Amino acid sequence: MADLDLDSSFIPALHKPPSLLPIAKHRESLLYVVETFPITIVIGQTGSGKSTQIPQFLERAGWCSDGKIIGPRRVAATTVALRVADEVGCEIGKEVGYSIRFEDVTSSSTRIKFLTDALLIREALADPLLSRYSVIMVDEAHERSISTDILLGLLKKIRKKRPELRIIVSSATLQAEEFLNFFAKGAGQESQEEGNGQPPRDIATIVSLEGRTYPIDTLYLESPAEDYVEKAVGTVFDIHTQEGEGDVLVFLTGREEIDNAIQAVAERAAGLDGRHGALQPLPLYAGLSTEQQMYVFDKPPEGTRKVVFSTNIAEASVTIDGIVHVIDCGFVKLRAYNPRTGIETLTTTPISKASASQRAGRAGRTKAGKCYRLYTEDAYQALPETNPPEIQRSNLASTILQLKALGIDNVVRFDFLSAPPSELMSKALELLYSLGALDEYAKLTQPLGSRMAELAVEPMMAKTLLSAPQFNCLSEMLTIAAMTSLGGNVWFHHDGERGKMESCRRKFAAEEGDHLTLLNVYQTFVTKGKKEAKFCHDHNLNYKSMTRAISIRAQLKRYLERFNISADETPSSNSQQPSAAADRSKKAESIRRCLTSGYFAHAARMQPDGTYRNVEGGTTLHAHPNSLMFNRKADWVVFHEIMETGEKTYIRDITKIEKNWLVEYAPEYYKLSNFTPRA
C-alpha cells in the first residue's frame, strides 16, 4: 500500500469561497423583492437560515394576515418546524405546524406550515389552485426530485390563474439561473393576453443570501488514484498523523466499499505509532438499523478520532457535527431506468460539481475545514455542473398517473423544468393503459385510474390492491403492499451474523415465494411478536422498517375505506383441523392470482440453468440472493422489482404463479403469438 504525503500529493484549489454572513441583514431587501416580484429565487448556502428565517419574515410582514398560510416545504419538515415554533415562541401545531406523510401537526390557527413537496402535490389533487396559500416556498429546489420538478410546473400554471400568489424557490448557486429562466419563459405572452403586460424579467428575480460557514481548503490529487478506497484509507492515516484535532467524513459509494474500508482501517491501525491517538472507523448507510446509525453522532472518546465512512446519505440528508476533514472519492451510485427494457440500473457514476461542493461544505460547519478530493483538479473541471434530474432517468408511471389525476390531460405538453425523454413518457403511458388506469384515448379511467393515482404505492401494486377484493384477499394484500414498499430493508445483520439472519428468514419462509413470506413476517410480528422491538432484535428484523410497515398498511387501508372498500380483518383460523392447511393453500392461491393481475408485466420463466427470462426474452435475470427463490425451482413467477447492478440483472420479491393466469388476467398484454419466451 503506497503511503502518500499530504504536502506533495495534494495541491490546493485555485479559488476559495468568500467568507460568509448571516441572513438578518437581508430582511428588508428580501421583503422588498417578494413585494415587487411574483417569483423570487433565493440562493442560500447551508447555514444561511433561509428555511427558518424567510417564513418568519413574511409572516411578520403580514403575508398571512388574511388567514392564508405560507407553505414552505422541506425534507426535514419536522426539524425546521420545531425550530421555528421555538423561535416564534409557540406550541408546535399552533401558529407554526408541519405535515408529513404520517403526521399532520397543524390546526386552524396555523399560519406557517412546513410540508414536503410530495404532500403539497397531494393537496393540489383536492385544491388545484392551492388557494389556502399566499406564499409558497419550494426549498432545496436544486435537488431536483421528481416531485419538486412537478410542483414547480404546477406552480407556474397556478400563477396564471392566481397572479397574487408569491413563489419563492430556494436553490444552490449553480441552478438559480435555470429556475429564473423557467418562470420567465412564456410569462410575457400570457400577461399580454391577460392585458396586464409584465415583461418576463419583471416576473422573477434572484436574491443571494450568504450563509454562516467557515472557510474550507480544497485539495486535489496530483495524479489520479488507481483505487479510491485504498487512497481514502491512506488519506485517513495521513490526516491522523499529520493534522490537528477534528473528525473525518469519507464519501464512498456503497456498503461493500464502506465495509472494506473499515476493515482496512482497523488492520492498519494496529501498527499505528502510540503517540497518535486511536481511530474509530464507523459505517453510515441507509440500510443500517437506527441504532447502528446512531453511533456516528456520538462523541468519540477523549483522544480518539472518529472517521465516518458514508454513502451519499451524508451529502444532504444526515448532518454530523464536528467534521473537520472531508475525503471525497468523486463517485456516487445513480439510479437510471431503461425504458426499452424496463430495467432499472444502479451504476457508479462521477459526481457533479454541485455534489462536490456540497460534500466539501460538510467540513466547514463548526470551524475551518479541509476537503481532500481523490481526483485531480482537471478531473474536477471535467465534471458536469449537475447530474441529470431524476425525472429524466426514472420510470414515470406513477408521475404520469398523478399528472393525469391533477387534470393535466396532455402530459407531453406539461411545462416541465426539464422535459423527460419521450421514450420514458410512452413507456409509462403503455403500462398505465395495460393496467386499465388509462383508456384508449389516454384519459384517466373512472374509478380505477383515479383511485390508483390516490394510493401511495406504485401503479402495479395499486392495481393489485384494487383487485384484491375480487380475490378475497384484501387484508393480506394490504400487508404485502406495505412490506414490499419497505424496499428490501426488512432484514438486518451485524458483522458475521449473516448465517443467523438466513436461518431467521427461513423460519418465515413460504413455499410460494417472497410475498407470502413477507406476509408471514408481518403477521408474526403483530401477533406473536406484539409489535415489539425485542421480537425484531431476536429475529434479525429491522424494527424501524416493521413499524413503518404498520403505518403504511394503516394508511393504505384508510385510502381504500375512502373508496368504500373495506378489508375483512378477522384473523385467519389457527385451528389444527385438517382443513386448515387446505384453507391456507387456497388463500395463498388467491394472493398469487391477485398479484398476477397487477404484476403481469413483471412475469418471468425459469430456464433449465436456473436463471430467468422474461417474455421478451432479452435479458438473463437472476433471482436476488435475498430472495427465497434464490436456488429454488420454479416455472413461471412474477416479481416486484428488477434491477441491474454491476454485471447482473436481479429480480427481487418473487412469487410462483401459473402460466395460464397471465392470459386470464392480461389477455391483451399476452397475445398468444409472443407468449413463449425464447430459450
Next chain:
DNA sequence: GAGCACTGC
C-alpha cells in the same frame, strides 16, 4: 452462491 445510493406519498 452472492448482495440496494437516496428521498417521498
